[in-house]
Structure formats: C-alpha cells, structure tokens
Amino acid sequence: MAGLCRRYGGRAAVHGLDLRVERGDLYGFLGPNGAGKTTAIRAILGLIQRDSGQVEVFGERHPVRQREEIGALVETPTFSEWLSGRNNLRIAAAYAGRGSEADIDEALERVGLRERAGERVGGYSLGMKQRLGIARALLGKPRLLVLDEPTNGLDPRGMKEVRDLLKELVRRDRLTVFVSSHLLAEVEAMCNRVGILDRGQLKAEGSVAELVKRLGGATHVEVGVATTDRPRALGVFEKLGGVEAMGEGEDGRMLLSLRGLEPAALNRALVEGGIDVGALVPRAGTLEELFLSVTSSEPGVA
Amino acid sequence: MPRQFSSMVKVELLKVFTRGSGIGTLVVSALVAAFVTLLTWKVSGWQDGMSFNGQPVRGLFAFDVVTVGAWVLYARSLVVIPFLLLLATASAVAGEHADRTLRELAVRPVPRWSILAAKSVALAVLSACSVAITFTVAISLGWVLLGPPAIDQAIAEGDQSLARLALGYAASFFSDLALVAIGMALSVFVRSVGGVVVSIILLLIADRVLWAILALAGFLGVEVARDLVQWTLVAAMGCWKGWDGEFLPSQFAIVGLLTALAWGVAGLRFGRVDVP
Ligand SMILES: Nc1ncnc2c1ncn2[C@@H]1O[C@H](COP(=O)(O)OP(=O)(O)O)[C@@H](O)[C@H]1O
Ligand SMILES: [Mg+2]
Numbered sequence A: 001m002a003g004l005c006r007r008y009g010g011r012a013a014v015h016g017l018d019l020r021v022e023r024g025d026l027y028g029f030l031g032p033n034g035a036g037k038t039t040a041i042r043a044i045l046g047l048i049q050r051d052s053g054q055v056e057v058f059g060e061r062h063p064v065r066q067r068e069e070i071g072a073l074v075e076t077p078t079f080s081e082w083l084s085g086r087n088n089l090r091i092a093a094a095y096a097g098r099g100s101e102a103d104i105d106e107a108l109e110r111v112g113l114r115e116r117a118g119e120r121v122g123g124y125s126l127g128m129k130q131r132l133g134i135a136r137a138l139l140g141k142p143r144l145l146v147l148d149e150p151t152n153g154l155d156p157r158g159m160k161e162v163r164d165l166l167k168e169l170v171r172r173d174r175l176t177v178f179v180s181s182h183l184l185a186e187v188e189a190m191c192n193r194v195g196i197l198d199r200g201q202l203k204a205e206g207s208v209a210e211l212v213k214r215l216g217g218a219t220h221v222e223v224g225v226a227t228t229d230r231p232r233a234l235g236v237f238e239k240l241g242g243v244e245a246m247g248e249g250e251d252g253r254m255l256l257s258l259r260g261l262e263p264a265a266l267n268r269a270l271v272e273g274g275i276d277v278g279a280l281v282p283r284a285g286t287l288e289e290l291f292l293s294v295t296s297s298e299p300g301v302a
Numbered sequence B: 001m002p003r004q005f006s007s008m009v010k011v012e013l014l015k016v017f018t019r020g021s022g023i024g025t026l027v028v029s030a031l032v033a034a035f036v037t038l039l040t041w042k043v044s045g046w047q048d049g050m051s052f053n054g055q056p057v058r059g060l061f062a063f064d065v066v067t068v069g070a071w072v073l074y075a076r077s078l079v080v081i082p083f084l085l086l087l088a089t090a091s092a093v094a095g096e097h098a099d100r101t102l103r104e105l106a107v108r109p110v111p112r113w114s115i116l117a118a119k120s121v122a123l124a125v126l127s128a129c130s131v132a133i134t135f136t137v138a139i140s141l142g143w144v145l146l147g148p149p150a151i152d153q154a155i156a157e158g159d160q161s162l163a164r165l166a167l168g169y170a171a172s173f174f175s176d177l178a179l180v181a182i183g184m185a186l187s188v189f190v191r192s193v194g195g196v197v198v199s200i201i202l203l204l205i206a207d208r209v210l211w212a213i214l215a216l217a218g219f220l221g222v223e224v225a226r227d228l229v230q231w232t233l234v235a236a237m238g239c240w241k242g243w244d245g246e247f248l249p250s251q252f253a254i255v256g257l258l259t260a261l262a263w264g265v266a267g268l269r270f271g272r273v274d275v276p
Helices: A037-044 A063-069 A085-096 A101-110 A126-138 A156-171 A184-190 A208-213 A227-240 A263-272 A287-294 B005-018 B020-049 B065-077 B080-098 B101-106 B112-146 B151-157 B162-190 B193-219 B223-231 B233-244 B249-270
Strands: A026-030 A070-073 A144-148 A176-181 A193-198 A201-207 A219-224 A243-248 A254-258 A279-283
Touching: A026 A037, A026 A156, A026 A184, A037 A144, A037 A176, A063 A070, A070 A126, A085 A101, A085 A126, A085 B005, A085 B101, A101 A126, A126 A144, A126 A156, A144 A156, A156 A176, A156 A184, A176 A184, A193 A208, A201 A208, A219 A263, A227 A243, A227 A254, A227 A263, A254 A263, A263 A279, B005 B020, B005 B080, B005 B112, B020 B065, B020 B080, B020 B112, B065 B080, B065 B112, B065 B162, B065 B233, B080 B101, B080 B112, B080 B162, B080 B193, B101 B112, B112 B162, B112 B249, B162 B193, B162 B233, B162 B249, B193 B223, B193 B233, B223 B233, B223 B249, B233 B249
Parallel strands: A026 A176, A026 A193, A070 A144, A144 A176
Antiparallel strands: A193 A201, A219 A254, A219 A279, A243 A254
C-alpha cells in the first residue's frame, strides 16, 4: 500500500515535517492560522526552496516529473484578470501539457462555471475565482490534488459543494487528495485521514477514528460551576487526580478530561467539597478535543 | 525543452498581445513611423518655397523614402518604444511575480527556465511585429508622400538603398532582444514592474557614465579604453546604426554576448527564487 509517500523537513515556518499520504486518501492537513500549512504546501510543490527534506510523489523524486501528477491550488488562486476564465484555463492546460478544450469544459462544468467562462476573471466574485482555481487544479486529470484551503471565500453551500466534489473525486475518479484547512468540522466531515499541524510541527496523524481513540479512553465531561467556585473546584480536581482541565466547554462550562475516574465520582467529590454542580454533561471524545489539546492555546486562555 | 513548449509560447503570446504594454508597443510603433514620415513630408514641402542666395532650395536635401525610413529607424530607437518593450517584459515576469500568477505556472511540470524561455519568444515576436509595423508604415507612407527612392542617389552612395535600410531594421530587432533579456534578468532580481523601470534607468545612467569615462580615456590615448567602449550597453545596442555604412560583426557579437549573459543569469537565478 506504499503508493505515495512524501517527506518534508526544514524551513523555520515548518520544522522537520514528516507525513505520508496513501493512494486514495482524502487527507486533511489541519492547523490553526499561521501553523505553516501554506508554507508546507509551497515546499511540497517546489515553489519555495527547502532547507532540507525530500518529497516523493508516487515514487517519483524529480521535481518536474512529480508535478506531472499534481493539480494544485495554493492560497488564493491568481489569474490573468483581464482574460476570460476559459483563457486562464487554456494557459494552465498549455503549461500542464495536457487538457483539451473538452477537458476545460468538463472542469468548468464540475465547478459550475461553464456559463460564465467567457467573462473576464476580473469581474468574478471571490467564490467564483476559488472555484475556477479548483477547476484549474483538476485540469489534465492529475492523480494527486494538493489544495490549500479550497473552501476559502465560499458560502456554506459552496463549501459543501466543494466537500462533496472532493469526496466524489476520491471515490469515483480514484484521486488522492491532500487538502489543508483550519476548519476542524470541515476536515472531520470529509477526510479519512488527518494530520494536525501546529507551529510548523505535525502534532498528530492518523485516521479520524484512530485519533479520537488516541485520547486514551479518557472520558470527557463539561462541568458547570459558578465562577467564584472555580479555584476551589480546581483544588478538588488536584486532590482527586486523573482530572485534566482542557479549556472552555459550551456556555462557559469547564471542559475536563477524566482518566480512570467516573463522572459520578467527580460529581460526588465536588458536592462533598461544598461546590454546587450546575451541570455535568458527558461528551463523546471528538477530534475537536484532540485538536484543542495538541495545538497551542493563546496566552491568557486557560 | 519541455514537449509542451510551443503551447506555452502560444498562451504567452496571448498575454503579451492583450496587455496594455503590448498593445501600446504596436500602436506606438505605427504612430512613431507615421509622425516622423509626416513631419519629413511637411519639412520637404517648406523647402519648395524657400530659396537660398537666390537659388531655390529644392533638391538641396533629398527627402526620399529611404531618408524617411532611416529617420524613423532612429526615432524607434529613442526612448518610447524601448521603454514600452521593457514594460511588456517587466509585466510578463516581474508583474506576474508580484500578482502571483507566476506561481500558477511554476506548479506545472516544466522547468523554471522554460517559463522564461516561452515568455522571451513571445516578447521577441512582439518586437518583430513592432519592427515590421514601423518599417511598413514608414516605407508605404513615405513612398506615397515622397515618391520612390531617389535612384541616382542610391547609385551614388551605394549603401543608401531600401534593402540596406531593411537590414538596419532587422538589426534593431537584435537590440530589442538584448533589452528583453536585460529586462528579464532585472525582473528576476527586482520582482516588481516599478522596480525594473527604476533599475533600468539607473543601469542606463551608469552605462552612459562609464561610456563617457572610457571615451574620454580613449581620447586621452588609453588604448584599452578605446577597445572597451564598444562593450558598454547603449553603444553595443546601436548595432543597427551600421545600415548606411558597414555593419560591425564585433558589435553584433557583443550584443549577442550581452543578451546571452542576461538570459543566462535570469534563467539560473529564476531556478532558485521563491515563487510563493
Ligand atoms: N514569506 C514569508 N516570510 C516570512 N514569514 C513567513 C512567510 N510566509 C509565511 N511566513 C510565516 O510562516 C508561518 C506559517 O505561515 P503559513 O504557512 O501561511 O500558515 P498557514 O497557511 O497554516 O496559515 C507564519 O507564522 C507566517 O508568518
Ligand atoms: Mg494558509
């Protein structure tokens, strides 16, 4: 199954990143803004110099031949604005060395831009440009798509359309898709594998199910206590052991991760400590918790 | 050379010929020719009514189609057309770097240098069109207004024929290529259109200062300076000036060498720059 493997290490914005995407994956490259996703993608595509590290695409190491197989969208896609959408795709097809007029039509059709392809790109909305960028990445039938936040600038319907399109490309057209996003829900909704990037380092990688399991069987609860009771509550948690505060839950409740401790025992301990428990909501472990626990929180937030 | 090179050139032509700088180059090429030709025709008309020491001036200056074509050739090499051509080059490289459309080409399976090569071919075609338009307008308009070449003069001076003039125009295409190559090298380093314009102005000033120093040194008897002066940029780019006398092979060799050098530097450097 070692279809596709690439490594990348180097550059300050991204340190020693090692990741592997299998053939047929819809790989979510998740990370907060400024984590280094775009930098990593630029390095993978050979747009910027790598200080160290190698990239291998379908066993190919030569950067030019590698790109034969890749369709890419980096950050906000750019176009020759005074030319039509179709002419911009013609430019891409010419440089790709493949992509006939029929392919251009098909790519436009897939992103719903067939009707407006004759208009100047300068008159397109941000969402239309984003979709034209996706059409351009699809041109010439690449085997691997590398997409950097492709849903940027799209409305919720457009975002869903893109997610569905990517899922279809993987399922029906047997493409491999590597897609970056800072939106956890989006990655969770479409990807089968995820790598979480923070400050240029890969913090966790695996299938969505695996990653959730990696929470180590911990139970998650949200506990509602009065703000004034919080210091005392933290004291109780310390005495109990096996309780880790993970930040803020919904409605200002405390999000806790419990190890070897039943929620009922926690409740009892709090009540015995003289603290009123307004709510105790068990939560299924989600990718969000992992995301929050592995990515650095900003200073000032618990 | 990537197998898709000819399609790359085709789409670069599309961009070069639809940008303002490209259209401007072509329009101004026609305008310069028409303007200089009309001016010559006007001046030649004044001559008719004038007399000098009681003799009519007519025939004193022969303004035929070849003279007009020659003046137009000089006019084309003055600031405007080279500037527009440089602007077209800077837009194609530095401009695309700045607006990040260059990135969309760099993600494709072609070596970096071949992107510059495709753009260079498109810009060379633009220059060739500019030369052809200028020549055609000057000659046809000149012929209509001032009549065919003065045969006797052509025989007398031998070199002032239409064919020689056409060679001069062809030679000015070589100067254009040098300009494109230099514009490309500057683009790769400076990466903004404004930056390229400023740096070419500084480069030309430096070149002329160097030329003046060498010329002075040569005048004062320094042999090396006399040899070196032809290596300065503007002097070398004047290779077309040999049209009515003798083309200097060494001058063409120097222009060719400077062009190749600029292209080489641009190609090598572009292989290593970040195209974000
Ligand atoms: N050209 C650059 N020069 C300096 N710093 C940069 C440059 N590009 C990116 N960075 C820095 O690298 C980090 C990662 O940026 P980026 O890759 O754009 O993150 P992401 O795409 O995950 O939002 C950020 O801290 C950013 O400021
Ligand atoms: Mg980014």
